Amino acid sequence: MVSGLTRDAALEILDFVQKAIELISDDEKNNFINALISAHKEGRRVFIVGAGRSGLVAKAFAMRLLHLGFSVYVIGETILPPMSKGDVLVAVSGSGRTKSVVAIAEAAKSLGAKILALTSYPDSPLGKLADIIVRIPGRTKLAKEEDYYIRQVLGFHEPLAPLGTLFEATTMIFLDGIVAELMHKLGITESELQERHANIE
Amino acid sequence: MVSGLTRDAALEILDFVQKAIELISDDEKNNFINALISAHKEGRRVFIVGAGRSGLVAKAFAMRLLHLGFSVYVIGETILPPMSKGDVLVAVSGSGRTKSVVAIAEAAKSLGAKILALTSYPDSPLGKLADIIVRIPGRTKLAKEEDYYIRQVLGFHEPLAPLGTLFEATTMIFLDGIVAELMHKLGITESELQERHANIE
Amino acid sequence: MVSGLTRDAALEILDFVQKAIELISDDEKNNFINALISAHKEGRRVFIVGAGRSGLVAKAFAMRLLHLGFSVYVIGETILPPMSKGDVLVAVSGSGRTKSVVAIAEAAKSLGAKILALTSYPDSPLGKLADIIVRIPGRTKLAKEEDYYIRQVLGFHEPLAPLGTLFEATTMIFLDGIVAELMHKLGITESELQERHANIE
């Protein structure tokens, strides 16, 4: 059985994520899911953007949207079609200030896309651009730990999870929850996901 | 407060990951950490490989190794120096059968690198190539759910987390735990991580 | 007006590429184009694979196939659907021995895909797997310069273009030529390409 700081930190992260998930607004979650489902039903494209570890979490969600049958693309990859009015951009940034993410969100907005932001800071540049925000509790790179919202979750000790780890872990688990709800609402089984999974990698 | 299947699935994933982390062998974890620390102290390079969502989890760990001061590279990216005898390859594959990952591990082995595998299947092609295995409980794409090891964790109902989700989430949280232990063992503070974090993205 | 070794090397590369393009077999070129057009007309997917600088050249071609309206994907990127019988894999490897490229081509072959290889070595592992080969003259990383075919083009002095440069440049220009011929054969105008070009990047 695993021990040491690896175990302590993993358990602390899991404890944080559990509390953080419960703090996420049900309305925000429903708006997020409904916007994705509408886009899918109307044949719109979903574009995904994020930088650093948040970008990796965003890509993990993009893969599942592909498996769910969405028309989905990742900003910055080779195969990237044009964005049209009515398309959706899912932007992930804990701080809401990541320059390239904000630049893409601005461009998407001007093209008539709907911006769905996952961020800890609704008042950030990204938050202000967004049509729909899901506020994810998380101690981000910028956080000074004075944020009461975070304090509720973290308590007052210095966490074992450095930098944006808690935001990233919370977002990843939350989005995997979203996948389960999308499967149910779209009536898609696991074997249908499997059929759309890459078989050459 | 979030509700619905998003909440149910997220909590189920967290519950699984907590039990799964505890099942990971302490010896395997220590071997993994010691191999990384030795590589770092001897000035060796650490290469990271994985495909699909496992590859994203691997990249998230690669970023933290960079922040910890490791000389680390991701197979398949633009900036990739040659591998030498004594370097380390960290390979992540739930099934241990991902073709490109196995091909890279074989090539790395023939160059004299030490192979550290994170997989659910120690008897897989990747597992057999590995010098050090960390067995990660996880229902992978290939799993038929007859595996007693997994049953211990999952119980007998169909999980809300499709395909490799549980392996990926467990590996991500486990590796974030490893980061905490590496910080402690190498005496690196969060602000030192911050100093090595990308400031342009 | 530019001078110095930059100019000398650029002109030498251009001179090589011009001669090399003319040496490419018209039959091989036609087979390559016809296989792509058939795949497109039959609604098949085209997958692209390559490593290193050859991989970048392959991706540049993938972008143009997207602009031409093909259903095209790059192995190793986030958005990667499954491959089916009748799909096409375009594999670029000067040596024909790049391990990950050969592993992918083997997997694709076993799934019933048609393998189109761009390589300097028809007798290489990749060449032997391929259904259609376009032999691209090029001094590759492995070349010992004893190859008469290359000697015809290079003459006998040491080139200013190191490693795979000549293969990569020849393949890039050749594939841009292929794009022009595909535009003509499919009746696609430049403004139609433009309409499918990413507008957010």
Next chain:
Amino acid sequence: MVSGLTRDAALEILDFVQKAIELISDDEKNNFINALISAHKEGRRVFIVGAGRSGLVAKAFAMRLLHLGFSVYVIGETILPPMSKGDVLVAVSGSGRTKSVVAIAEAAKSLGAKILALTSYPDSPLGKLADIIVRIPGRTKLAKEEDYYIRQVLGFHEPLAPLGTLFEATTMIFLDGIVAELMHKLGITESELQERHANIE
């Protein structure tokens, strides 16, 4: 011997690139090379940024800088250290208006990096930010063909090379010329490049 539009287009591209290379300013080329050599000798990092096919050309150059022994990184990839005052950013954008490239160049400028821009438009947002510009003739996506500079090279017929092809091809060949000049000025042989080339891919 290859024929048809593939041949015609390839030869036209080569003809364009040859004329375009000769139009590049020798002073601009020398400034570009000297800035790279200074960065290398002072132990500075070189960062590379570009989007779309221009981004691929930029990455191909990044690989060669790695082979030449530079400390080089690509914006947007997993392994990305922080940028410091005195580091160099090489930004490639035909139009000089690509949003993410301009956003990165602005951020780099504010961190004290030296901006080297390869663009057809010195008066573009990127051009105005740059410390050193190399003006690359090229018919870019934005060009209306009224540009006398381009007309000099292209003549007046509609080219067979769509969108940014001529800019991309010219930049790629020019940068491969730069590699030859860097090899000479730094006294680096092809076998030294080979020793720094990835051996696992």
